[in-house]
Amino acid sequence: MENPVGLEAFVENAPISPAERVSRGLQFEEPLIFERSEPGRRGFVFSESDWDVERVDVASELGELLRENDAELPEVTEPDVVRHYTRLSQWNYAIDTGFYPLGSCTMKYNPKINEATARLPGFARLHPYMPERWTQGALELLWNLEGLLSEIAGLPHCSLQPAAGAQGELTGLMCIRAFHESRGDTKRTRIIVPDSAHGTNPASAAFCGFSVVEVPSSPDGTLSAAAVAAVMDETVAGLMITNPNTMGIFEGEIAEICKVVHEGGGKVYMDGANMNAILGQARPGDFGIDVMHYNVHKTFSTPHGGGGPGGGPICVSDDLAPFLPVPRIERHEVEGKATFKLVREGYEQSVGKVKAFWGNFLVYVRAYTYLREYGSNLPRISERAVLNANYVRTQLSDTYSVAYPGTCMHEVVFDDRSYKASGATTLDIAKRMIDFGIHPPTTYFPLNVSGALMVEPTETESLRTLDEFILVMRTIHREALEAPEKLKGAPHNAFRTRLDETSAARKPVLTYRQARAQREG
Numbered sequence: 225m226e227n228p229v230g231l232e233a234f235v236e237n238a239p240i241s242p243a244e245r246v247s248r249g250l251q252f253e254e255p256l257i258f259e260r261s262e263p264g265r266r267g268f269v270f271s272e273s274d275w276d277v278e279r280v281d282v283a284s285e286l287g288e289l290l291r292e293n294d295a296e297l298p299e300v301t302e303p304d305v306v307r308h309y310t311r312l313s314q315w316n317y318a319i320d321t322g323f324y325p326l327g328s329c330t331m332k333y334n335p336k337i338n339e340a341t342a343r344l345p346g347f348a349r350l351h352p353y354m355p356e357r358w359t360q361g362a363l364e365l366l367w368n369l370e371g372l373l374s375e376i377a378g379l380p381h382c383s384l385q386p387a388a389g390a391q392g393e394l395t396g397l398m399c400i401r402a403f404h405e406s407r408g409d410t411k412r413t414r415i416i417v418p419d420s421a422h423g424t425n426p427a428s429a430a431f432c433g434f435s436v437v438e439v440p441s442s443p444d445g446t447l448s449a450a451a452v453a454a455v456m457d458e459t460v461a462g463l464m465i466t467n468p469n470t471m472g473i474f475e476g477e478i479a480e481i482c483k484v485v486h487e488g489g490g491k492v493y494m495d496g497a498n499m500n501a502i503l504g505q506a507r508p509g510d511f512g513i514d515v516m517h518y519n520v521h522k523t524f525s526t527p528h529g530g531g532g533p534g535g536g537p538i539c540v541s542d543d544l545a546p547f548l549p550v551p552r553i554e555r556h557e558v559e560g561k562a563t564f565k566l567v568r569e570g571y572e573q574s575v576g577k578v579k580a581f582w583g584n585f586l587v588y589v590r591a592y593t594y595l596r597e598y599g600s601n602l603p604r605i606s607e608r609a610v611l612n613a614n615y616v617r618t619q620l621s622d623t624y625s626v627a628y629p630g631t632c633m634h635e636v637v638f639d640d641r642s643y644k645a646s647g648a649t650t651l652d653i654a655k656r657m658i659d660f661g662i663h664p665p666t667t668y669f670p671l672n673v674s675g676a677l678m679v680e681p682t683e684t685e686s687l688r689t690l691d692e693f694i695l696v697m698r699t700i701h702r703e704a705l706e707a708p709e710k711l712k713g714a715p716h717n718a719f720r721t722r723l724d725e726t727s728a729a730r731k732p733v734l735t736y737r738q739a740r741a742q743r744e745g
Contacts (some may be wrong), residue, residue: 237426259740260308267302280313309693317663318529323689327635327666327678328422328470330500330522331529333685338525338590346411346673347589352581356565363564367553369592370537371374376602377496377516378507379539381490385549387583389497392517392536393464398575398647399493399515399540399547401432402460403590406547407575412461412490418447418472420670422495434461439671445471445628456484456554462491467508468498471628472613472635472678482512491544499523500682501610501634504603515540521584524591533584535591546573608683609634612690616679619694623701627673634682640675648704650675652711656703659717 283290300308317324342348350362370382386392397415404412415429415479416437426436437455452463468477475481482492494516495510497687500523508516520535521528528534540548551566568574579672582588598605610633617626617636625641640650654664654677666678681690701711715721733739 228344230671234272235567260304261298263299265299267300267305271625278563306682319527322663323681323685324529324663325615325665325681325685325693326663327472327637327680328497329666330497330519330680330682331663332500332522332525332682334527334590335524335594335597336615341593342586342589347586350585354415362585363553363566364562365592366585366588367379367555367564369595372592372595373518373520373537374508374539376499376503377513377518378509379513379516379541381545381548382537382539382585382597383548383552384535384588385579386517386536386538388532389495389517389519389536390424390428391578392519392538393424393493393495393716394432395536395549395564395575395578396493396515396517396538397428397432397434397462397464398578399538399544400493401434402547402573402575403491403544404461411459412415414460416452416455416460416463416485416490418465418469419672420445420469421464421466422470422497425466425495425709429464435555436607441469441471443514444630445473446475446477447481449477449484452481453484456488456490459488460485460488460490462493462719463515464493464495466495466498468501469632470498470678471637471673472498472501472632473628474501474633479511481619483535486512487631497522498634501606503606509539509541515544520591521587524594526587526590527660532736533587535584535587535720546571547575549578550574551577555615590655591650605683609681612681612683612685613679615687615690616694619690620697623698624677625692627676635678635680637670637673638677639673640677643701643704643708646708648706648708648711650677652708652714653700653704655722656700656711656714657696660714662693662696664743688711 303556319331319333346361347365350359356363358741366384370384383395386395404410413434414437415426415434416439417426417429419438426438429436437460438454439447439451442451443520446469447465453518463481465475465478465481467478469475485492491514492512496508496516496518499518503523506527515538517536517538518524520526520537522531526533526535538548548571550568550571552568552571554565554567556563556565595602613632613634613636617632620638621629623642624638627637627639643653650667654667657664666676668676669678670676681693700711713722733742
């Protein structure tokens with residue numbers, strides 16, 4: 225394999241001179257914005273009308289909210305402010321700057337046409353309180369998106385209201401609970417959850433008032449129908465399952481599992497976090513799923529690193545449709561012209577509203593754009609995502625230990641057996657990757673894999689990028705065996721080097737005063 229340009233320099237980690245540090249774009253400790261403050265500096269100027277106190281009685285308008293003392297705000301110029309926030313953005317890592325193989329989170333490249341569409345004035349400048357006659361285009365887009373998501377899921381009804389995957393889980397479980405209660409079946413108070421589930425699954429179940437029954441995975445990393453049957457009884461409201469699962473493996477017994485739950489009177493919820501692996505290849509509704517959510521910000525492309533924004537629409541079967549949130553979008557023909565309305569009437573069994581307005585509307589604009597771009601070529605996404613993950617798996621399987629050998633789907637999970645004896649840890653491996661300009665994959669998850677390293681390359685990465693990643697991973701593995709102490713101090717070339725993560729979690733520095741005191745400390 226050809227050695228990427230500049231790789232040797234990173235590997236050697238020679239001491240970096242100030243000039244070289246600047247040339248690499250590595251920043252020194254910068255003064256806080258408050259420490260740049262000087263009396264009299266301004267980034268704006270009030271006009272006379274802004275200070276027209278005769279026109280606006282500020283004291284009476286604000287009442288008890290009127291400040292008695294001036295706010296402690298920095299006095300800085302506009303260039304200082306712009307440079308401060310631009311500098312912060314340059315310290316961040318993003319999919320637009322490099323490879324981001326974050327397992328389970330599907331950090332794919334976000335096509336810029338999506339951003340252009342989301343910035344169209346007709347979408348970007350909408351206000352949620354505008355009358356329906358002014359928002360017909362937006363409502364039509366949402367209605368069309370519901371139809372596309374339903375078709376892909378193989379489930380006939382959709383609600384776009386949940387604003388994130390976890391809220392989609394909660395909403396789906398609320399629908400399941402309402403379904404059972406509508407039948408007078410109040411004894412169903414338990415939800416079955418595999419031990420490989422995302423942490424939000426048991427949390428959502430508990431938040432919805434259910435108790436959780438954990439079921440262990442089989443030795444091959446999948447859930448068996450027999451294991452589900454062993455805990456299925458009249459107290460079980462449903463099962464939550466991710467397919468493909470968190471190990472990146474397709475649940476081969478999914479149809480049998482759904483049959484077991486249905487025969488026991490329960491419903492099956494599918495966490496759609498890994499839909500990127502089966503788009504256009506399999507429809508969850510066809511193998512028995514009753515309700516599922518999408519992470520549209522992941523699967524259908526919205527920049528979402530750092531906690532948002534997101535979207536978690538749910539699709540449901542016919543018998544769960546009466547319980548979907550309101551208002552619903554309805555399409556009507558008026559004098560031969562389609563019109564769209566938000567309707568509450570006629571949905572008395574609804575679980576109610578779960579989010580103000582329509583969540584992060586521009587996420588749905590991006591998702592709709594993305595789906596319209598691909599059209600009937602949607603299967604190409606999953607084909608390439610699975611191909612890339614298996615390429616990484618096969619190229620690294622002679623170096624790293626694969627947790628569950630065999631063909632994977634969209635992601636591959638490695639464990640720590642191949643380097644643990646040397647004293648190196650998965651955290652060390654991940655930190656060292658930062659020196660090579662690669663964002664670390666997901667670590668220590670799933671919890672049932674020792675020292676898990678979960679890699680998801682997605683469909684948007686080229687063969688060249690994957691080859692460079694594979695070479696870096698081989699280099700780091702060699703270091704882990706021959707010089708594990710080098711990994712213990714990594715990253716060496718980053719703006720921030722190895723942090724005390726325990727202290728950072730337990731004693732976070734949340735204000736500039738804390739930061740200044742720590743510096744002077």
